[in-house]
Amino acid sequence: AQSVTQLDSHVSVSEGTPVLLRCNYSSSYSPSLFWYVQHPNKGLQLLLKYTSAATLVKGINGFEAEFKKSETSFHLTKPSAHMSDAAEYFCVVSDRSGNNRKLIWGLGTSLAVNP
Amino acid sequence: DTAVSQTPKYLVTQMGNDKSIKCEQNLGHDTMYWYKQDSKKFLKIMFSYNNKELIINETVPNRFSPKSPDKAHLNLHINSLELGDSAVYFCASSQDRWGVGLNTDTQYFGPGTRLTVL
Numbered sequence: 001a002q003s004v005t006q007l008d009s010h011v012s013v014s015e016g017t018p019v020l021l022r023c024n025y026s027s028s029y030s031p032s033l034f035w036y037v038q039h040p041n042k043g044l045q046l047l048l049k050y051t052s053a054a055t056l057v058k059g060i061n062g063f064e065a066e067f068k069k070s071e072t073s074f075h076l077t078k079p080s081a082h083m084s085d086a087a088e089y090f091c092v093v094s095d096r097s098g099n100n101r102k103l104i105w106g107l108g109t110s111l112a113v114n115p
Numbered sequence: 116d117t118a119v120s121q122t123p124k125y126l127v128t129q130m131g132n133d134k135s136i137k138c139e140q141n142l143g144h145d146t147m148y149w150y151k152q153d154s155k156k157f158l159k160i161m162f163s164y165n166n167k168e169l170i171i172n173e174t175v176p177n178r179f180s181p182k183s184p185d186k187a188h189l190n191l192h193i194n195s196l197e198l199g200d201s202a203v204y205f206c207a208s209s210q211d212r213w214g215v216g217l218n219t220d221t222q223y224f225g226p227g228t229r230l231t232v233l
Contacts, residue, residue, distance in 0.1 A: 032220045034220075034221070036224075038156075042226065042227075043205065043224045043225055043226040043227050044158075044205065044207075044224040045224070046221060046222075046223070049220075049221055051220075088156055090158065094220040101211070101220060102160050102163065102171055103160070103220065103222060105157070105158040105159075107155075107156070107157060108156045108157075
């Protein structure tokens with residue numbers, strides 16, 4: 001069965017420094033992987049998506065993620081954090097094991113950006 | 116030009132009451148979903164409808180009943196509300212078309228409805 005593990009529940013960085021949010025997945029199939037962001041008291045916004053094309057995926061707001069099959073990882077990075085990046089980030093894998101596909105969500109990583 | 120909208124945004128009610136949350140999408144998508152997000156931010160799918168047909172029904176109490184009058188709408192009715200129903204409920208939609216091989220897996224979310232049961 002598909003699953004995702006977000007390795008850090010909280011990450012704190014200083015403004016202007018790099019961001020790394022870690023995600024490992026488990027999948028019997030070639031997975032589709034996503035990162036979603038949720039700002040405080042807001043809905044969920046798709047940051048980026050991997051679907052077996054280029055392994056380095058660029059998303060919105062300067063974020064990118066690299067699919068590494070050998071490490072079963074899909075870590076999210078950004079070269080320079082901005083205060084507005086403070087939010088909850090979710091790593092998601094598409095479950096293709098049944099007849100009806102659904103998304104399997106990680107528990108989230110809360111990103112704090114300090115001035 | 117809101118893509119996925121939900122009403123109401125906030126809902127405060129007493130235990131035992133019945134309430135509904137409405138969801139509409141103007142993206143022309145075939146599939147819609149309801150999720151529940153608990154106080155620890157964990158997201159769990161509840162239901163999914165494809166072209167007005169129920170396709171995913173996770174282990175959700177019978178008190179929760181989704182209704183899809185057309186492809187653009189998926190409403191959630193909750194009977195006999197309990198304290199444990201307090202959560203944020205998200206509606207989402209996707210282009211996925213079950214049975215014809217169109218599976219984008221990409222879901223677009225509404226702003227959420229914060230339900231508080233007192």
